[in-house]
Amino acid sequence: MALLAPVVIVLRGWSIRRGSADGSRSGTASVEAMPPFLVVFISLVAIGSFVPWPQAVADGAAVASRICLLTAVAALGLLTRTGSLLRLGWRPVALMVALTLVIAVVAALGVSA
Secondary structure (H helix, E strand, O other): OOOHHHHHHHHHHHHHHHHHHHOOOOOOOHHHOOOHHHHHHHHHHHHHHHOOOOHHHHHHHHHHHHHHHHHHHHHHHHHOOHHHHHHOOHHHHHHHHHHHHHHHHHHHHHHHO
16 A cells, blocks of 8 residues: 555556657646545545544544455456456466465465464
8 A cells, every 4th residue: 555656646647648648638638637535545644644543433444444345346356257257268267266365365364363
């Protein structure tokens, strides 16, 4: 999460320069606006760096974070078509299964520790 803001800012700048170079976007394209989630994220990190969050707020944020992550993963899974994956061949499917197993093992070890 520490690199979220720098990566988004760099990709935003790259996208603007790329669009300006090929003439597909003007210099005042809407992509130049700072994403609102990034502004909120940077603000919350800055506030949290100087002022400790009350435990109830931290606990609520942890629950909300888990719910959002679970929703995002579920949405990604619902949009994935198994037939499309299988048409790519066995290697991408094997990689997906292997990575899923690695994540499951790391998560299990982290929970038991």
